[in-house]
Amino acid sequence: NAGVTQTPKFQVLKTGQSMTLQCAQDMNHNSMYWYRQDPGMGLRLIYYSASEGTTDKGEVPNGYNVSRLNKREFSLRLESAAPSQTSVYFCASRAPASYEQYFGPGTRLTVT
Amino acid sequence: GDSVTQMEGPVTLSEEAFLTINCTYTATGYPSLFWYVQYPGEGLQLLLKATKADDKGSNKGFEATYRKETTSFHLEKGSVQVSDSAVYFCALSERGVQGAQKLVFGQGTRLTINP
Numbered sequence: 001n002a003g004v005t006q007t008p009k010f011q012v013l014k015t016g017q018s019m020t021l022q023c024a025q026d027m028n029h030n031s032m033y034w035y036r037q038d039p040g041m042g043l044r045l046i047y048y049s050a051s052e053g054t055t056d057k058g059e060v061p062n063g064y065n066v067s068r069l070n071k072r073e074f075s076l077r078l079e080s081a082a083p084s085q086t087s088v089y090f091c092a093s094r095a096p097a098s099y100e101q102y103f104g105p106g107t108r109l110t111v112t
Numbered sequence: 113g114d115s116v117t118q119m120e121g122p123v124t125l126s127e128e129a130f131l132t133i134n135c136t137y138t139a140t141g142y143p144s145l146f147w148y149v150q151y152p153g154e155g156l157q158l159l160l161k162a163t164k165a166d167d168k169g170s171n172k173g174f175e176a177t178y179r180k181e182t183t184s185f186h187l188e189k190g191s192v193q194v195s196d197s198a199v200y201f202c203a204l205s206e207r208g209v210q211g212a213q214k215l216v217f218g219q220g221t222r223l224t225i226n227p
Binding site (some may be wrong): 004031033040041042043044045048049050051054056058059090092094099100101103104105106 | 116144146153154155156157158161163201205208209210211212213214215216217218219220
């Protein structure tokens with residue numbers, strides 16, 4: 001039982017490049033989330049998926065797209081990376097009727 | 113929209129000192145409240161929660177009480193250890209689409225405990 005896994009752990013992109021951050025959970029959770037963590041700002045929700053086949057915007061969705069590929073996987077795509085997207089990205093999942101979100105270890109992304 | 117405000121950090125204490133990290137919130141309705149902890153190089157973990165007014169959440173010697181009248185959820189521990197060094201986040205839950213829980217986080221407080 002690996003919990004929530006994220007790949008890659010680190011990534012450096014040039015402005016304008018694209019990439020996809022991968023997230024998978026093996027806990028059979030319905031809800032999945034993508035957050036970004038910036039110094040002094042806590043975590044902010046980018047997108048979430050209440051269940052397989054649905055996705056919705058969070059607080060800071062601009063510049064991102066997501067795909068809920070199946071119940072296990074929820075990917076985050078940057079189509080044209082910008083320096084403002086330099087951040088640490090966390091994926092999380094939650095079981096139905098549970099208060100706790102389980103977080104992955106994070107992806108540290110630098111855009112130059 | 114809903115928001116959470118935490119005391120500014122960083123906070124540095126000596127081992128066995130008393131800890132308080134302040135947290136206040138603004139919300140419509142009555143959200144559930146949480147403290148999450150992030151150890152170096154890791155993701156966040158739930159430390160404790162409270163789901164209604166006057167509830168006290170507790171775990172690992174940490175406590176926080178849901179105070180509706182002051183819209184606060186301050187984190188306390190009577191005697192901190194070096195292993196408590198981490199970043200602490202206060203959060204509240206909003207209801208999203210299809211009943212999904214959306215968390216709104218404070219900015220985080222970095223705690224360092226010196227031996």
